[in-house]
Amino acid sequence: xxxxxxxxxxxxxxxxxxxxxxxxxxxxxxxxxxxxxxxxxxxxxxxxxxxxxxxxxxxxxxxxxxxxxxxxxxxxxxxxxxxxxxxxxxxxxxxxxxxx
Amino acid sequence: xxxxxxxxxxxxxxxxxxxxxxxxxxxxxxxxxxxxxxxxxxxxxxxxxxxxxxxxxxxxxxxxxxxxxxxxxxxxxxxxxxxxxxxxxxxxxxxxxxxxxxxxxxxxxxxxxxxxxxxxxxxxxxxxxxxxxxxxxxxxxxxxxxxxxxxxxxxxxxxxxxxxxx
Numbered sequence: 001x002x003x004x005x006x007x008x009x010x011x012x013x014x015x016x017x018x019x020x021x022x023x024x025x026x027x028x029x030x031x032x033x034x035x036x037x038x039x040x041x042x043x044x045x046x047x048x049x050x051x052x053x054x055x056x057x058x059x060x061x062x063x064x065x066x067x068x069x070x071x072x073x074x075x076x077x078x079x080x081x082x083x084x085x086x087x088x089x090x091x092x093x094x095x096x097x098x099x100x
Numbered sequence: 101x102x103x104x105x106x107x108x109x110x111x112x113x114x115x116x117x118x119x120x121x122x123x124x125x126x127x128x129x130x131x132x133x134x135x136x137x138x139x140x141x142x143x144x145x146x147x148x149x150x151x152x153x154x155x156x157x158x159x160x161x162x163x164x165x166x167x168x169x170x171x172x173x174x175x176x177x178x179x180x181x182x183x184x185x186x187x188x189x190x191x192x193x194x195x196x197x198x199x200x201x202x203x204x205x206x207x208x209x210x211x212x213x214x215x216x217x218x219x220x221x222x223x224x225x226x227x228x229x230x231x232x233x234x235x236x237x238x239x240x241x242x243x244x245x246x247x248x249x250x251x252x253x254x255x256x257x258x259x260x261x262x263x264x265x266x
Contacts, residue, residue, distance in 0.1 A: 005214035021121040023193040054220035071253035078260030
């Protein structure tokens with residue numbers, strides 16, 4: 001069988017890659033995709049812990065994470081389309097409407 | 101056998117995730133992320149969570165990534181394709197990432213709590229039935245809340261994305 005820490009290390013590696021995408025890329029589409037990757041690596045950890053402790057709550061929380069992610073992506077892409085229609089840029093640094 | 105499959109899926113998923121971050125064209129990024137999600141769903145199968153694997157494919161690969169591809173096609177990405185991406189451009193962020201990765205790896209490898217190799221046996225037989233019973237009995241209120249959140253997101257996305265008229 002596969003040891004538990006292999007799954008956790010895979011989660012760590014994917015999380016760091018996703019964080020790199022969020023912090024280093026300036027293209028807002030890639031930033032949103034990296035966010036998906038972050039949530040996915042957390043899901044791997046949830047399900048691995050649930051499997052190795054014979055507990056269904058890991059899978060249930062993963063289902064909720066997926067549902068909330070779907071909602072988040074729909075809203076984020078809607079905002080993105082509205083923003084691009086007004087400012088015609090997809091670089092994060094150019095979007096300073098809220099002076100962030 | 102299991103270990104070989106895990107190593108294969110993990111390697112491919114890490115490679116495709118790196119491709120997703122490093123590649124210049126957002127369309128290629130989306131396709132690489134799609135491949136990565138397929139590997140992750142295979143890992144869910146290895147973890148004996150077949151329902152989650154199917155949900156992963158339907159929701160992430162089927163819905164979210166198609167949404168991404170449509171939005172990428174709607175938006176003009178030619179300027180973004182031309183602009184170069186240098187990973188060394190942002191030194192503080194790189195240092196932060198290295199610290200984050202090293203810290204998490206050290207904490208995981210240091211502790212002996214994660215060295216379990218043999219999972220506790222499940223209750224036997226019908227895992228999906230037990231999972232859905234737990235979901236719809238014990239977690240009914242969060243489930244309904246999630247459905248309301250999805251509805252609100254649907255309405256919000258339509259309101260945000262439609263053209264202003266009059």
